[in-house]
Amino acid sequence: MPPNGFVSLVGAGPGDADHLTLGALKALQLAQALLYDALVSEDILALAPQKCVKICVGKRGDRLSVSQDKTNELMVRLAKKGLHVVRLKGGDPSVFGRVEEERQYLDTHDIGHKTLPGVTAASAAAAQFSFPLTHRGEARSVTFLTGRTKDGAIDLRDESISDPMASLVFYMSSHNATHIEASLLRAGRSPQTPVVIIENAGRHSAQLRTGHLCNLAWLVCDASFDGPVLLGIGVAFAYARKLIAENLACVEVEAKHNSERLMATFGN
Template sequence: MEYLPIFVAAENRRVLVVGGGQVASRKIGLLIRSGAEIHVVAPELCEALRALAEEGSIHWRARAFRDEDLDDAWLVYVATDDPFLQRRVSREAAARRVLVNTVDDRDLCSFIMPAIVDRSPVMVAISTGGTSPVLARRIRDGVERLLPQATARLARFVGRVRDRISESISDFAQRRHFHEWLVDGPVGDALRAGREGEALSRFEQALSDGELISEGMVYVVGAGPGDPELLTLKALQTLQKADVIVHDGLVDPRVLELARRDADFIDVTKRAGYHRLPQERINQLLAELAEAGKVAVRLKGGDPFVFGRGGEEITHLRERGIRYEVVPGITAAVGCAAYAGLPLTHRDHAHSVWLVTAHCRDSVDELDWNDLAHSRQTLAFYMAVKQVGRVQQQLMAHGRDPDTPVAFVEHGCRPEQRVIVGRLGRMAELAREHELQSPSLIYVGEVAALAAELGWYGQVPLVDTDSEALRRVAV
């Protein structure tokens, strides 16, 4: 191990910075947060540092470095591109046994700065021993994605109650178990959800009663439209702590692979004419898992509150007094449109967007077709493959121009994505000719034509040249 990893208490301690440019400014930004007493030696300061000097946040000596500047310093940063000055400061600091960091010259350093993930008071430092700062930043980015922002709130809470736990629980093993419950149980969940009052109440009850109650939890999570990289950070964090994952058939298998390895999976796929479990049974299942003390994730394709029946599920959980959280996802209409190069709104073509479900004849007949048939708006139809003829018929019957562009996005945001662009008058015919399959989104509106030229993901869009306008695009 070339470097000893340590954290230094810098508050009210003298730190010397040699140099007054942008590099020095970046280092000083971190030092100010640590509470250090910062002294800067440089003939000139950049604008940002000059402002800090004027407000008294740093002490500036407007001259060249002198050896006595190192007196009483705990740490030294050399932020100058003058190699002679770098070597001089490093040599003098070593003679005084003062730790020095020379920016971009590891050989002159007695300490190096890691990449930092800051969830103060929790700090994660990542170092490659100075060999590859870029690699250290890449690793930091990965840790950032895995460590919730609420970690800071949780750490501060534990810090406030730590002494009370020690005073109340003398046995070391019992105390450790209480801390584990505090972080992983209902107190930690309440803090992560921003409910500090509830967290304190649950802590007080547990400390008073001496009983740690294992409470289940249900997370209703949106998996996004397909590509696992579109999963939100919070959804990823939730997947990795779930005991059981209750998932739809529309969830990409690559998303399921991101769950913790020992999680159980329950497939509750629902497609037209095929329901592995009815919705009422899914509601009951989620409640039963939570009542058994499990952390359950109800994982849905897209967003759970956009044609995902997430509202019904959390209503059932609330009626049973079960804790839940909702983690939104990128809904299919937005994600698939983006991957097809189809802007849902456009200053020249569409000023509004309608998200419409058309999974059966009854739902189609209940729609307000007079409003849907207006021009200069985008219609995004979910679950409409089997009703495409009915959708076409109703739109045209209520005045939508047969030459209105339409776009089908089949298996959007996945490697097998297919985009077909045509016009409303041939919409049903195109679906038959190309054997359109579920899951597919159907977009109707002037912006649909843009998919023919702006598509960037997957295979080249298929353009039906029956329309003169689309022929020009295809050419």
């Protein structure tokens, strides 16, 4: 370990431990200090050594949380004690994860670091509910956008959102659904453009609502989701299958029961 310790900036994926990469798992198992986001599950946290120092530095919208400056300071302070620090970030560090701010701070303080990617929520949602993000002949690009900026606004330029063959995925944007709907309609998107609204993408508790752009704001309001929400807008999202996650949960429960029955029968 370098004299100043080392920091691994690790993507935890959307929450389920099944989405961790092998690299992320290895980093967790070697962690001496763990600074983790609010949405990281207990199952993932349990993979770190028992003696590892664990500190929640997560941010949840407008709720009380640890500032980015404080998180940066904690990383450096712990690393300078000679520890391997894992900064465990929800999703992928490079997708709305402030990872470059943290790397620059570590560089400034001469702390070695590496970044390990994670599954971003949009990819997890696409797999979980069996829809594509791009689709030949219908959706030739996908754009990730954030609804949580420093001043709370979303700057949607017509040329970037008007293409009917572009899939749009909005992170942290449910509170701006009315503005998003109006902006896309004004830019020329069809009112019948398919939309999906997904809470807790990638988790067993994930929920899906489907509809059209003309009633996006109403759907978001009616759903009253409390967890992290993704908004998907574009023709590719018409392929979303609501029962995929429910069927998978049933299969997993049945498999667990079968394993328990086999152990009871043959275990002794």
